[in-house]
Amino acid sequence: MADRARIAPLAFLALLLALPPLLEAADQAFYISLLTRVLVSGLAAASLDLILGYGGMVSFGHAAFLGVGGYVFGILMSHGFMGDALVLGGVEIPGTNEALILLPIATILAGLVALAIGAICLRTGGVHFIMITLAFAQMLYFLFVGMEDYGGDDGLSLWDRATLAGWDVSSDMATFYLSLTALVAFLVLARRLVDSRFGMVIRAARQNERRLAALGLPVQRYKLACFALAGMAAGLAGALTVNHAEFVSPAMVHWTRSGEILVMVILGGMGTLYGPVLGAVVYFLLEHLLSGWTEHWMAAFGPALILAVLFFRGGLWRLIVGKEMDTAGGEARGEAVHHG
Amino acid sequence: MVDPSPPTLELKGLCKAFGGITATDNLSLTVAAGEVHALIGPNGAGKTTTMAQITGEIRPDAGHILLDGRDITTLPVHARAALGIGRSFQITTLFPDFSALDNVAMAVQAKAGTSFRFWRPARQESELRDPARDALARVGLGDRTEVPAGDLSHGEKRALELAMALAGRPRLLLLDEPMAGMGPEESPRMVDLLLALKGSVAMLLVEHDMDAVFTLADRLTVLVTGAVVASGEPDRVRADPDVRRAYLGEGDHAPC
Ligand SMILES: Nc1ncnc2c1ncn2[C@@H]1O[C@H](COP(=O)(O)OP(=O)(O)OP(=O)(O)O)[C@@H](O)[C@H]1O
Numbered sequence: 344m345a346d347r348a349r350i351a352p353l354a355f356l357a358l359l360l361a362l363p364p365l366l367e368a369a370d371q372a373f374y375i376s377l378l379t380r381v382l383v384s385g386l387a388a389a390s391l392d393l394i395l396g397y398g399g400m401v402s403f404g405h406a407a408f409l410g411v412g413g414y415v416f417g418i419l420m421s422h423g424f425m426g427d428a429l430v431l432g433g434v435e436i437p438g439t440n441e442a443l444i445l446l447p448i449a450t451i452l453a454g455l456v457a458l459a460i461g462a463i464c465l466r467t468g469g470v471h472f473i474m475i476t477l478a479f480a481q482m483l484y485f486l487f488v489g490m491e492d493y494g495g496d497d498g499l500s501l502w503d504r505a506t507l508a509g510w511d512v513s514s515d516m517a518t519f520y521l522s523l524t525a526l527v528a529f530l531v532l533a534r535r536l537v538d539s540r541f542g543m544v545i546r547a548a549r550q551n552e553r554r555l556a557a558l559g560l561p562v563q564r565y566k567l568a569c570f571a572l573a574g575m576a577a578g579l580a581g582a583l584t585v586n587h588a589e590f591v592s593p594a595m596v597h598w599t600r601s602g603e604i605l606v607m608v609i610l611g612g613m614g615t616l617y618g619p620v621l622g623a624v625v626y627f628l629l630e631h632l633l634s635g636w637t638e639h640w641m642a643a644f645g646p647a648l649i650l651a652v653l654f655f656r657g658g659l660w661r662l663i664v665g666k667e668m669d670t671a672g673g674e675a676r677g678e679a680v681h682h683g
Numbered sequence: 684m685v686d687p688s689p690p691t692l693e694l695k696g697l698c699k700a701f702g703g704i705t706a707t708d709n710l711s712l713t714v715a716a717g718e719v720h721a722l723i724g725p726n727g728a729g730k731t732t733t734m735a736q737i738t739g740e741i742r743p744d745a746g747h748i749l750l751d752g753r754d755i756t757t758l759p760v761h762a763r764a765a766l767g768i769g770r771s772f773q774i775t776t777l778f779p780d781f782s783a784l785d786n787v788a789m790a791v792q793a794k795a796g797t798s799f800r801f802w803r804p805a806r807q808e809s810e811l812r813d814p815a816r817d818a819l820a821r822v823g824l825g826d827r828t829e830v831p832a833g834d835l836s837h838g839e840k841r842a843l844e845l846a847m848a849l850a851g852r853p854r855l856l857l858l859d860e861p862m863a864g865m866g867p868e869e870s871p872r873m874v875d876l877l878l879a880l881k882g883s884v885a886m887l888l889v890e891h892d893m894d895a896v897f898t899l900a901d902r903l904t905v906l907v908t909g910a911v912v913a914s915g916e917p918d919r920v921r922a923d924p925d926v927r928r929a930y931l932g933e934g935d936h937a938p939c
């Protein structure tokens with residue numbers, strides 16, 4: 344089992360690396376673009392897993408940070424294309440179409456917004472936390488709807504994709520590999536993180552906050568830092584989504600989007616990081632299959648999801664690698680979220 | 684007589700009411716360095732509430748709490764723990780999905796400065812694992828290190844609680860009914876454990892098992908409806924007629 348846990352991610356990575364040329368050779372290049380959507384959704388889901396699966400923070404507003412990253416990316420891109428500077432409080436900010444500038448800015452700003460929202464939401468717990476994260480995401484939704492300069496309700500179309508260090512990486516193939524690189528980088532960093540001292544505190548906080556405080560740890564500070572880190576990764580996912588779609592709209596932060604990401608995490612397996620990516624793959628696959636079969640695919644998907652949650656409580660990933668995949672001595676029971 | 688060094692713990696005129704219920708009524712007591720001070724009283728006397736005020740989970744309405752002479756009345760829970768208050772809960776609270784070793788290692792980590800460390804795998808840090816293993820060995824869990832805490836027997840969980848409290852090298856140990864729910868063969872082991880610790884750390888012990896109390900305590904305070912009825916050496920308190928009537932009843936055993 345332990346071996347499978349190590350080999351499975353590498354096998355999936357090898358498959359992903361090989362797929363685009365194969366798809367192109369098979370004249371199925373359309374799927375490269377679909378796969379890119381899957382990857383960036385997988386990144387969003389994996390970032391949610393950090394707070395949900397490890398930290399036990401059930402956020403129903405994670406799409407808010409996707410939206411922030413997406414809009415920051417889209418707005419700066421559009422100014423870059425139009426050649427007019429963005430004026431914010433008298434300061435002129437030039438636009439750009441350089442990914443090496445856009446992606447870090449989108450990531451950091453999403454992190455800052457997560458820090459602010461988290462500081463408020465984390466004062467509550469349980470159902471209140473779910474509701475207030477949802478409320479903040481909806482606030483952002485209406486904020487974006489109100490931004491008439493950037494398309495309001497209809498959203499903002501971009502003219503091209505970003506460059507990377509001046510290189511043209513706008514092809515579907517290059518966009519795929521750019522997105523994959525970001526996903527892999529996040530997964531590598533996040534795996535380190537969850538096993539570090541910081542990660543152990545986060546995992547302990549899911550199980551028993553009161554005990555953690557009694558040991559002398561300021562729990563809220565750690566949870567907030569984790570929430571902000573997850574927000575950063577979601578912001579990156581949002582920026583990459585917009586780069587791929589060449590389009591950003593308020594729909595990106597709609598509560599149904601937050602729900603989708605949540606479903607991917609639960610489907611793939613909370614507290615596994617890789618699982619949510621697999622969850623994204625399966626989600627898109629089911630959407631593809633079921634929507635071809637019936638228009639009301641959500642109605643069929645709902646029951647399928649309930650079955651999945653009931654029968655594979657550890658999620659799909661644990662079905663593949665076994666329950667003890669992250670058991671370097673602990674967490675052998677791979678359970679669902681404990682509410683504090 | 685003025686003692687030049689302040690006691691490890693001093694409670695001064697502590698008061699706490701929940702609505703109409705007085706849970707702590709002008710409570711003052713001290714625990715000297717290395718002393719075992721037992722706090723006894725009938726159910727609902729306010730023992731756990733007293734503990735919670737010392738740890739910071741509950742704010743007193745009035746009065747002061749001093750640790751080594753320093754006023755900690757307004758400090759948050761984690762800051763007090765960092766100053767050296769270790770605690771075992773009346774109802775076992777652990778990290779159930781972590782192994783026994785992970786549980787204690789977390790206690791060591793909490794004392795080892797900031798946990799804003801993101802890179803090195805914590806389960807491979809010997810500076811966390813070694814002291815944790817030692818603490819587990821001290822409480823007799825040396826061969827149970829890899830078992831998930833949630834799967835331990837009740838007695839083992841109580842011992843793990845103690846190991847976690849000890850791993851932080853506290854100056855003051857707050858033990859809320861460490862023997863609660865233990866079987867007849869487990870209780871004496873816990874008493875032996877605490878006896879071995881006696882002198883090395885100050886303890887405030889809440890316990891209904893009177894044999895354990897009289898074995899361990901240097902001093903005894905009897906609490907009834909939040910107020911001190913008697914306080915002093917165990918034998919003198921035991922002989923106090925008020926105490927016998929109010930609490931101890933016939934013989935040496937609690938009426939519960
Ligand atoms: N959070 C609370 N809200 C309201 N009343 C409370 C609260 N906590 C305790 N009390 C009340 O305060 C009184 C003291 O309770 P406490 O738990 O401190 O007693 P105890 O001496 O620890 O009892 P036991 O021996 O049963 O553990 C009781 O009457 C209890 O009902």
Ligand SMILES: [Mg+2]
Pocket residue numbers: 730731732773
């Ligand atoms: Mg009690």
